[in-house]
Amino acid sequence: MKQYISSILLVCLSIIIIGAYYGIMIVNANDFPEYSIKTLEGHESEMKDVSLSGFVEKEGMNTSVKITSNETLYLSNQSSLQRMTVYNDPRIEKLKKEHRSFMRGKNNIYSFYQDADFIAYAETVYKPSSLDHSYKYVFNIGLLDLASDKDISFELGVPGEIFNSISVLDVQLIQSKLKVVTKNYMYTNTGMDEAEVHVYTFDLGNQKLLNDEVIITPQQVKMGYDVINSMEQNPSQPQKSIIFIKRPEIVNQSEGSANTTNKAAIFEYVYDKNHLKTIELPESLTDRIVTSQNYVNGDKLYVINHDAKGLHLTTFTITNQTITNDQTFPIKSVGTETFPIVIKNDRVYVLATNDFEENNSSNLPPQLFIGEMKTGKTMYKGEVIPKKVDQKFNTKSLVLYSLEIN
Amino acid sequence: MKSYIKLVNFEINRFIKIYVSLLVITLLSQFIGVIVTSSSFMNRAHEVMFEQNLSESGYLHKFGGIDFTDISSTLWFIGPIALCIVALIFYSFMIWYRDWFGKNTFAYRLLMLPTARISLYFSKASAILLFTFGLLAFQILILPLENTLFESLILENFLKTRMDVSVILQSNGILGIVIPPYFSDFLISYGIGMMFVFVLFTSILFERSFRLKGIVLGILYFIAAVLLFLSPLFAMANETVPDLYPEEIFALFLVLGILITGASIAIGNWLISKRVLV
Numbered sequence: 001m002k003q004y005i006s007s008i009l010l011v012c013l014s015i016i017i018i019g020a021y022y023g024i025m026i027v028n029a030n031d032f033p034e035y036s037i038k039t040l041e042g043h044e045s046e047m048k049d050v051s052l053s054g055f056v057e058k059e060g061m062n063t064s065v066k067i068t069s070n071e072t073l074y075l076s077n078q079s080s081l082q083r084m085t086v087y088n089d090p091r092i093e094k095l096k097k098e099h100r101s102f103m104r105g106k107n108n109i110y111s112f113y114q115d116a117d118f119i120a121y122a123e124t125v126y127k128p129s130s131l132d133h134s135y136k137y138v139f140n141i142g143l144l145d146l147a148s149d150k151d152i153s154f155e156l157g158v159p160g161e162i163f164n165s166i167s168v169l170d171v172q173l174i175q176s177k178l179k180v181v182t183k184n185y186m187y188t189n190t191g192m193d194e195a196e197v198h199v200y201t202f203d204l205g206n207q208k209l210l211n212d213e214v215i216i217t218p219q220q221v222k223m224g225y226d227v228i229n230s231m232e233q234n235p236s237q238p239q240k241s242i243i244f245i246k247r248p249e250i251v252n253q254s255e256g257s258a259n260t261t262n263k264a265a266i267f268e269y270v271y272d273k274n275h276l277k278t279i280e281l282p283e284s285l286t287d288r289i290v291t292s293q294n295y296v297n298g299d300k301l302y303v304i305n306h307d308a309k310g311l312h313l314t315t316f317t318i319t320n321q322t323i324t325n326d327q328t329f330p331i332k333s334v335g336t337e338t339f340p341i342v343i344k345n346d347r348v349y350v351l352a353t354n355d356f357e358e359n360n361s362s363n364l365p366p367q368l369f370i371g372e373m374k375t376g377k378t379m380y381k382g383e384v385i386p387k388k389v390d391q392k393f394n395t396k397s398l399v400l401y402s403l404e405i406n
Numbered sequence: 407m408k409s410y411i412k413l414v415n416f417e418i419n420r421f422i423k424i425y426v427s428l429l430v431i432t433l434l435s436q437f438i439g440v441i442v443t444s445s446s447f448m449n450r451a452h453e454v455m456f457e458q459n460l461s462e463s464g465y466l467h468k469f470g471g472i473d474f475t476d477i478s479s480t481l482w483f484i485g486p487i488a489l490c491i492v493a494l495i496f497y498s499f500m501i502w503y504r505d506w507f508g509k510n511t512f513a514y515r516l517l518m519l520p521t522a523r524i525s526l527y528f529s530k531a532s533a534i535l536l537f538t539f540g541l542l543a544f545q546i547l548i549l550p551l552e553n554t555l556f557e558s559l560i561l562e563n564f565l566k567t568r569m570d571v572s573v574i575l576q577s578n579g580i581l582g583i584v585i586p587p588y589f590s591d592f593l594i595s596y597g598i599g600m601m602f603v604f605v606l607f608t609s610i611l612f613e614r615s616f617r618l619k620g621i622v623l624g625i626l627y628f629i630a631a632v633l634l635f636l637s638p639l640f641a642m643a644n645e646t647v648p649d650l651y652p653e654e655i656f657a658l659f660l661v662l663g664i665l666i667t668g669a670s671i672a673i674g675n676w677l678i679s680k681r682v683l684v
Binding site: 015018022028096105 | 414415418419422536539540544546547571572585587588589592648650651
């Protein structure tokens with residue numbers, strides 16, 4: 001027995017110490033606080049579909065967290081395999097489940113178009129050409145016929161000069177032609193960012209590029225032209241147009257000269273008409289859109305400002321160019337931060353948090369606000385607090401940055 | 407089974423003196439590192455405060471405090487870990503060759519034992535694995551002690567953050583690899599490690615069986631195993647291969663790992679029972 005003593009010690013100590021260490025790690029991983037959304041006003045049923053995403057800081061490490069009305073879900077509680085895919089967009093995950101082979105290597109939700117018959121995909125990739133191995137951007141295009149489950153895919157070089165980077169803004173299938181809207185950034189000598197917005201039109205049958213049109217020139221980008229973010233839950237659904245904004249003040253503040261013709265404006269690029277049309281805005285909106293948060297959803301333009309009374313939300317319907325809704329919701333904002341907002345089914349959902357405010361000292365818990373669009377009524381108000389208050393975590397360790405409505 | 411345990415015990419006892427020395431070197435070097443680094447930090451802080459006429463808070467504002475990452479990135483700390491890794495890799499060779507090159511060809515007696523010769527192969531692999539786990543356990547054991555010593559040597563105000571063992575392990579590149587934060591990652595890392603121990607052992611047996619020709623065979627076998635295991639990475643870089651999903655890549659690595667380990671053991675078994683020369 002005596003001759004076995006060092007082996008027995010080595011085996012036992014290794015198992016006990018390594019086992020204990022990972023045991024403690026597993027217990028620790030589950031030792032994150034549970035959060036709940038405490039109702040301050042309104043009825044709980046309003047927020048049952050809301051899920052809030054963010055991270056919790058613990059001992060210098062950030063762990064992703066998702067909070068819903070009834071559970072707190074942490075990333076670290078999941079297995080390695082789940083961790084590999086969990087960063088993926090849930091909308092991509094859904095497509096992946098349904099069309100596993102077509103979805104290989106496709107990740108950007110803004111690169112998809114989906115209707116009842118087809119899924120189309122267009123992305124730009126930076127890769128060496130097979131001829132001279134110089135790096136260039138190429139289009140990676142795919143089309144899946146849902147009825148026959150057959151797909152085509154091809155690559156085509158991006159024409160013109162070499163771009164610094166290209167981001168796809170929208171992909172649409174219009175009269176069996178694929179329209180791809182991109183923002184292309186260019187190399188400049190001055191070090192200033194220069195960009196232009198292109199619409200590329202592809203003939204999918206012959207795998208050819210039919211047209212490359214610049215719809216926003218570098219000069220216009222310098223004047224403050226940009227695309228308005230979409231609030232679509234599903235950016236891949238068919239759209240007949242894409243909306244741009246011109247916000248002169250933001251860019252040209254320093255140059256001073258109050259140019260009267262240089263007013264803020266909204267433009268619509270209708271895909272089957274191939275041109276940029278100015279949308280007439282009422283006087284009250286032209287001033288506001290310069291500093292507001294703006295979102296497009298279908299033919300609705302939402303203009304959102306924070307003022308003394310609260311959150312001022314105006315709905316402008318693009319098709320008939322009128323204000324169809326105008327409400328102020330009692331949400332106070334301390335600084336200039338913009339809150340994550342989702343508008344869905346006649347409800348506005350706001351995640352009011354001061355986590356991103358510089359010199360944030362107030363340490364207020366993040367709030368969830370739900371208002372009715374039509375009436376401006378507050379339907380729900382709640383705050384995110386730990387279930388057990390006496391834990392070593394306070395709300396400060398929780399930072400929420402987005403909300404989703406399922 | 408009994409002979410396997412006896413052989414493992416035998417292998418451990420043969421290396422135990424050098425092994426304990428490695429543990430002592432680690433212990434001494436890391437503790438000296440903690441003492442030297444933290445006291446020189448405090449001395450320098452006091453010197454600078456005196457020379458520049460700074461208050462404690464003034465110094466901290468200008469130069470900042472210290473935390474355990476400043477210790478765990480020093481050579482005092484990393485050095486012995488690297489030494490242990492190199493020593494174990496070196497011993498993975500020596501565990502075979504010392505039987506042949508020692509006095510009166512000990513290998514002859516081992517191979518003549520009335521037991522399946524593959525037990526010899528497994529006992530050597532088990533010994534390497536146990537030595538590795540022992541080093542890990544030792545590091546996990548002394549880390550909290552070093553941390554306590556460190557915190558007692560540094561004045562409260564100069565301590566940037568209090569860290570516990572798991573945070574220290576994750577904040578340091580080498581430690582984070584040697585002792586991964588998740589148990590699943592631990593299994594993956596050491597599973598790959600064991601696979602390469604088997605591949606190496608089989609390469610060594612090639613050399614011991616066919617001598618000069620065997621060196622070439624052994625090296626080729628090792629390179630082939632590495633390339634085969636990494637082949638999913640080459641496939642991913644290749645344009646003609648369709649993009650793989652992460653779970654598929656994981657499954658591929660798993661299958662390849664099992665395949666390579668199985669092949670190494672099977673070939674090793676054949677070499678040691680039929681071909682090996684004394």
